[in-house]
Amino acid sequence: xxxxxxxxxxxxxxxxxxxxxxxxxxxxxxxxxxxxxxxxxxxxxxxxxxxxxxxxxxxxxxxxxxxxxxxxxxxxxxxxxxxxxxxxxxxxxxxxxxxxxxxxxxxxxxxxxxxxxxxxxxxxxxxxxxxxxxxxxxxxxxxxxxxxxxxxxxxxxxxxxxxxxxxxxxxxxxxxxxxxxxxxxxxxxxxxxxxxxxxxxxxxxxxxxxxxxxxxxxxxxxxxxxxxxxxxxxxxxxxxxxxxxxxxxxxxxxxxxxxxxxxxxxxxxxxxxxxxxxxxxxxxxxxxxxxxxxxxxxxxxxxxxxxxxxxxxxxxxxxxxxxxxxxxxxxxxxxxxxxxxxxxxxxxxxxxxxxxxxxxxxxxxxxxxxxx
Amino acid sequence: xxxxxxxxxxxxxxxxxxxxxxxxxxxxxxxxxxxxxxxxxxxxxxxxxxxxxxxxxxxxxxxxxxxxxxxxxxxxxxxxxxxxxxxxxxxxxxxxxxxxxxxxxxxxxxxxxxxxxxxxxxxxxxxxxxxxxxxxxxxxxxxxxxxxxxxxxxxxxxxxxxxxxxxxxxxxxxxxxxxxxxxxxxxxxxxxxxxxxxxxxxxxxxxxxxxxxxxxxxxxxxxxxxxxxxxxxxxxxxxxxxxxxxxxxxxxxxxxxxxxxxxxxxxxxxxxxxxxxxxxxxxxxxxxxxxxxxxxxxxxxxxxxxxxxxxxxxxxxxx
Numbered sequence: 108x109x110x111x112x113x114x115x116x117x118x119x120x121x122x123x124x125x126x127x128x129x130x131x132x133x134x135x136x137x138x139x140x141x142x143x144x145x146x147x148x149x150x151x152x153x154x155x156x157x158x159x160x161x162x163x164x165x166x167x168x169x170x171x172x173x174x175x176x177x178x179x180x181x182x183x184x185x186x187x188x189x190x191x192x193x194x195x196x197x198x199x200x201x202x203x204x205x206x207x208x209x210x211x212x213x214x215x216x217x218x219x220x221x222x223x224x225x226x227x228x229x230x231x232x233x234x235x236x237x238x239x240x241x242x243x244x245x246x247x248x249x250x251x252x253x254x255x256x257x258x259x260x261x262x263x264x265x266x267x268x269x270x271x272x273x274x275x276x277x278x279x280x281x282x283x284x285x286x287x288x289x290x291x292x293x294x295x296x297x298x299x300x301x302x303x304x305x306x307x308x309x310x311x312x313x314x315x316x317x318x319x320x321x322x323x324x325x326x327x328x329x330x331x332x333x334x335x336x337x338x339x340x341x342x343x344x345x346x347x348x349x350x351x352x353x354x355x356x357x358x359x360x361x362x363x364x365x366x367x368x369x370x371x372x373x374x375x376x377x378x379x380x381x382x383x384x385x386x387x388x389x390x391x392x393x394x395x396x397x398x399x400x401x402x403x404x405x406x407x408x409x410x411x412x413x414x415x416x417x418x419x420x421x422x423x424x425x426x427x428x429x430x431x432x433x434x435x436x437x438x439x440x441x442x443x444x445x446x447x448x449x450x451x452x453x454x455x456x457x458x459x460x461x462x463x464x465x466x467x468x469x470x471x472x473x474x475x476x477x478x479x
Numbered sequence: 480x481x482x483x484x485x486x487x488x489x490x491x492x493x494x495x496x497x498x499x500x501x502x503x504x505x506x507x508x509x510x511x512x513x514x515x516x517x518x519x520x521x522x523x524x525x526x527x528x529x530x531x532x533x534x535x536x537x538x539x540x541x542x543x544x545x546x547x548x549x550x551x552x553x554x555x556x557x558x559x560x561x562x563x564x565x566x567x568x569x570x571x572x573x574x575x576x577x578x579x580x581x582x583x584x585x586x587x588x589x590x591x592x593x594x595x596x597x598x599x600x601x602x603x604x605x606x607x608x609x610x611x612x613x614x615x616x617x618x619x620x621x622x623x624x625x626x627x628x629x630x631x632x633x634x635x636x637x638x639x640x641x642x643x644x645x646x647x648x649x650x651x652x653x654x655x656x657x658x659x660x661x662x663x664x665x666x667x668x669x670x671x672x673x674x675x676x677x678x679x680x681x682x683x684x685x686x687x688x689x690x691x692x693x694x695x696x697x698x699x700x701x702x703x704x705x706x707x708x709x710x711x712x713x714x715x716x717x718x719x720x721x722x723x724x725x726x727x728x729x730x731x732x733x734x735x736x737x738x739x740x741x742x743x744x745x746x747x748x749x750x751x752x753x754x755x756x757x758x759x760x761x762x763x764x765x766x767x768x769x770x771x772x773x774x775x776x777x778x779x780x781x782x783x784x785x786x787x788x789x790x791x792x793x794x795x796x797x798x
Contacts, residue, residue: 126613258542313494320498320775322733325755326505328740329767332759333509409622413741416624417756432625436745439628440635450625458620465616 120470127466133459141212144205154185155202157426164189164197166442192444194434200448203426207449210420210427211456214342214411215404221346223400226353227389229311233354234361235384237308246304248277312358315351323348324410331414336422341414345407352399360392394471401464405457412453428453480790487786491779498775503545506764535560552769561763569754570769574735576645577743577750581735583670588677595678596685601712603690611682618679627672627745640664644747669746673739681727688720695719725792729785733777 121128147154163177169192173183184199191200252274259267327344334340364370365388373383414420415429423430428449435445532538536547551557557566599608634642641647647661692698693716701715702708743753751770758766 126616313490317494317497317501320494320778321502321771322774322778324740325771325774328756329759329771330505330509333506333762405620409620412622413624416622416741417744429622429624432622432628436628439632443632446625446628446632450622450628453622453625454617454620457622458616461616461620 117470121466124466124469126462127470130459130461130463130466133455134463137208137456137459138212140205141208144207145209148202148206153202155199155205157198157202157206158424159198159202161193161197164193165195166438167193167197168442169200169444169448191448192442194431194445195438195442200431200445203431204428204448204452206426207428207431208452210338210425211408211411211453214338214345215408215460217342218345218349218407218411219400219403221343222350222403223353223396225346225350226396227357229315229350230354230357231361231384231389233308233311234358235365235380235388237306237311237358237362240303240306241310243299243302243304244277244281248274248281251277308358311354315354318348318351321348324413327410328414328417328419331419336419338421338425341411341420345410349403349407352403353396356395356399357392360395361388364388364391398464398468398471401460401467405460405464408453408457408460483790484787487783491783495772495775495779499549499772500545502768502771502775503548506767507541507544531560548765548768552772557765557769559758559763559766561758561761566765566769569766570751570773573749573751573754576748577735577752579666580670580673580743580748580750583666584673584677585731585734587670587674588681591674592678592682593685596682597689597712597717599682600686600689600693603686608686611686615679615683618675621675623672623675623739624741624745626675627668627742630668630672634664634668638664642668642746645749665746669742669748672742685720685724688723689716692716692720722793726785726789729781729783729788732781732784733774735777 121131144155148157159182161173161178161182164173167173167189169190171189171192172187173189175183184202186201189199189201191204194200194203251270255267255270255274257267258270327348330344330348331341334344370383370387373387378387411420411427412429412432415427416433418433420427420430431449432446432453435442435449439446536544539547548557552566555565555567558564559566559569595611599611602608631642634640642665644665645662646658646665693712698711698716701711706715740752740756742748743750744756747753755767755770757763758770
């Protein structure tokens, strides 16, 4: 058999997985639509104006023609037809859907981008430096500093400042005492402070456990409801609450990669830690992260739609798919297109990401390659 | 065994302590104050705000508030800021409302996903398997609220039954078969919706477990010595594939309180999820924090139970 390059083999395997290929095609189409939507619905004179109110044209079914006699020339939709009908204010649902596509796309990608970056960073530290230990005195100093900062923030000024001073003083003291103790044996009472308390890996994974205890949608809803409504807050909050999966994947990969020969070889050559991590380990560890990121985008889009549906999304004049559906729920029997157009759009986009992600998992899994 | 139990209980208590701190900080450091809920309300004079702040210790520093809150929670004295009722009492009432949804949803999930998963594993690669795979992706991808409206439109136009709420408004005088049918109709849609995601995920999981076991040597041996096909699938393969699912009984525990915010608010179901949603809207911190704390306890208890079950069921695991 002819040997293929990595990308060529990837494409060959993808072509055999029809569902994944369909997913990729729909995703590319969605990307183009969102980009066109961004360009065509913004600016002072957009081609499709999602905010144009035509009260005489309200709740028209899809594919109906505008009544040209009652509309001023600039109010006539550019397509000459309401492709997805109009809503209860006579706004063109097609234009609103175009505008909402960009929101879904950016929320999905930025939120997952944030979570993947945090995941690679924290998981990388846990996997690569995890066997190192934190000493008792370091834990104590951190606790004192945190407590001091916390008390200062909460209003107990004198206590807070005192603890901060003690913490910093200790850091200087330990830097100085390192020189003093060199070559001499320490007294027993001091040696307890220098015992290993907890490994970095345990510390990080316990933190992941803590984060996994929160019910995710409820936590996101709480934080988004407390913060001022904006698209960026939603992205950041979704990203900050969903990095645990990526962290676990990266850590697991790093733990196994660290023991491999090429890493040992690189270390023997004197390559520094950061180069080993970024040039040698991350490219080998990225496959499972990519798969979980693709599926994570689907989840993030669903979460954003759910938030918009509950009314915590991007603030009103801007259209989102969840928001269109939420506005349309009062008319589900009279104007079902207001429910079906955004609903099917979300369904198809999320489905395409899920299918592509699952296909990617099959392709990148060397165990399953034999079957094809 | 005993040391494992003791160690994991201590570990979980420490985790819980940090969860309580983190959730308390998240909610109190976020901008906005609960004493500013409705500045336009004429009854909301500065004196009342001051009394409110004093009553609920809001004038104290944050660490004192933390201690007060969790002391009240453990002695069962926490009250909702909105209506001064006991938080635990309110949660208990709503929990009883959510319980039937949870039970029916779980039963639907487990009874449907096993046959589907087993059948697609046995006929893997066939038409049935491929369509089951596609449908499970479809069910994972469909937004719950959209699916809810599709089902509402379908049920209301074809069966002419009302589906919103716990029961039909003003049905009090009807005969009891009608009352029961009414409750069943109202229960059915939200629990089916709650089960959809579960069916999709669980049936895929059953399928992959079955496939793994069917590839084992002992299954080939059974087949080679002439055991009938039925017996190979259901006696040799299925029994071994069931092992990981025993542990899943522990993992469904958090679902008890999670409820679904979206589905309960669509169906006006007065359950846990909807109460949490209303509490978020009203900035009723005691309820939000208590729900959060209880669900963290349930998550930790669930993982603990599933670890224990694994230990009991799988003799290969020794500690």
